[in-house]
Structure formats: structure tokens, C-alpha cells
Amino acid sequence: xxxxxxxxxxxxxxxxxxxxxxxxxxxxxxxxxxxxxxxxxxxxxxxxxxxxxxxxxxxxxxxxxxxxxxxxxxxxxxxxxxxxxxxxxxxxxxxxxxxxx
Numbered sequence: 001x002x003x004x005x006x007x008x009x010x011x012x013x014x015x016x017x018x019x020x021x022x023x024x025x026x027x028x029x030x031x032x033x034x035x036x037x038x039x040x041x042x043x044x045x046x047x048x049x050x051x052x053x054x055x056x057x058x059x060x061x062x063x064x065x066x067x068x069x070x071x072x073x074x075x076x077x078x079x080x081x082x083x084x085x086x087x088x089x090x091x092x093x094x095x096x097x098x099x100x101x
Contacts, residue, residue: 004065004094010058018056019044043068057092065092 010018010025017023024037044054047068058064069088 001069002065002067002094004063004092006063009060009062010056010064011060015056015058019054040066053088055088057095065094067093 014025019040021041022037024035047054047070050070052068052070055067055069056064067089
């Protein structure tokens, strides 16, 4: 599963920390409302609890794509819907789709 936005993007230096608990980015990028910096940390915890991975593809002024990858079901489980196969993507799977919506 992948989600893309048309936001300001995330600087390369910040991408390593974006999934850290309580990390909220630079002052200039934050809004005035109260944010805890827990949302993406919770996403990563849930995905990893299911043996999956979260990937971020982003660049300043180009938006961001977050990819949640889950391993295929084991042979004893019945697959439902569109299952993931192989390994997590090494590139932005939505980059060729044009601008984010």
C-alpha cells in the first residue's frame, strides 16, 4: 500500500528521524496546533508488528510517498485481496503516476 501527498517534501537529513517518537521536524515546518510527533512512530510499530516495513520516498518541493509493505501470507493462510509479493520497494512506486492527488 502506498500513499502520496503534494506537500513540501522532507529533507534528506530529516528522513531518518521522521519515524522517531516525538520528532516533529523543524520549527519553520510545524503548524501552531499541538502535535505530538507520534503518528508515524505508531504506523511503523504496527507495520513491524506484522513483519512488514515502512518506506519513505521524499524530496523538498516534491511531496512524499509512504509505502507500507507486508509480506505475503504464509502458505497455510488464504490470501485475500491484493497481496504484497517479494520485498519492499527500493523506489517510489507512485512516482510515475503524475502529481499527487
